[in-house]
Amino acid sequence: MSERKAIFITGGGSGIGRAVAQKFAANGWFVGLADISASGMKETAALLPAGASSQHKLDVRDRAAWDQALAAFAKAAGGKIDAVFNNAGIPLGGALVDNKVEEIERCLDINLKGVLFGAQAAYPWLKASAPGSCLLNTASAAGIYGTPGASVYSATKFGVRAITESLDGEWAEDGIKVASLMPAFIDTPLLDHTANQGTNEDIRGRVQSAGLEITAVTEVAETAWAAVHGNQLHNRVGKTAHRLAFASRWMPGRLRKQVRSTLRPLGQ
Known part of the structure; x- marks a missing residue:
């Protein structure tokens, strides 16, 4: 097993994490599948070849738990970790003035602090397996240009x-590669969540009504x-992410005008 390369994936119980696994x-x-959902990890593991994974229950907000999970994974993987995928995250939409304090804090803690804690914990393992090791972070198209109705989420992804x-x-x-993914709207269960506690409209419906594409x-x-x-x-992943990157660099004034005139905040 030690000859195989090893990757540790947070949010591995569903969506992007499952697909990458x-x-x-x-x-x-x-x-290494890491998630707060034991059932989700079990479902992902059932989709993988026999003996190809280990499961580690992890709340990314818990710094000490990171060290424990990575050490357990390294032991299962034969002593080293080649890549860590900082992927766990949650959505939050709606006008900022309508977001509840607990929603804001939870989004910041999981999407931003969780990534910082993961990077800290991953560093010694990735340094030991460098050169060629990698820290991969899930950002978003919302980290290219701020999204109306998703100010907190956008802030975390810019972070x-x-x-x-x-x-x-x-x-x-140290020879450690660091990279981000910047997906737009991806066909995962997150799209079926409501944008915030104050709306019944799921994100998928909002995206489709806006005429935006959903990427596999x-x-x-x-x-x-x-x-x-x-x-x-x-x-970047998806047409929306590529268009935003192009427009924010070459046509910032036009993009600002378009965003202000056409985008209804998520959750409204």
Whole structure:
């Protein structure tokens, strides 16, 4: 088992995490599934080849739990960790003035602090397996240009983008690659959640009514594979993410006007 490369994936019990686990396991990697949902991890593991994974219940907000989970995974993987995928995250939409304090704090804690804690905990393992090791963080198209009705979520994803850029510089001399995924709207169970506690409308319905595309989760998995094996810092997924990146760089005034005139906040 020690000859196999090993990747630790948070949010591995569903959605993007599950798809990335399937992609890496299919290519011979040993996969550590981390999630707060034991049933979700069990379902993901059932989709992977026999003996290709281990399961680790983890709340990414708990810094000490990170150390315990990574040590347990390294033991199961034969002593080393080649990649850590900081993927766990939750959505939050609606006007900022309508977001409840507990919603804001939970989103910040999971989406931002969880990534920082994961990076801290992952560093010694990735340094030991460098060069060629990788920290991959899930950012978002919402980290390219701020999304009306998702100010807190956008803030967390801009933060993940900043963490990625900062660590790309900090860890370069250690031979650790750092990269982000920037997906737009991906076909995962998160789209079936309501944007916040004050609305009954799910995110999927809002996205479809706005005429925006929903990208297959397998495309994210392919991009994650390319990110771990390539040298691209930010890896966009979906037409919306590519359009936002282009417009924010080359047509910022036009993008601002379009956003202010056409986008109804999620959750309203």
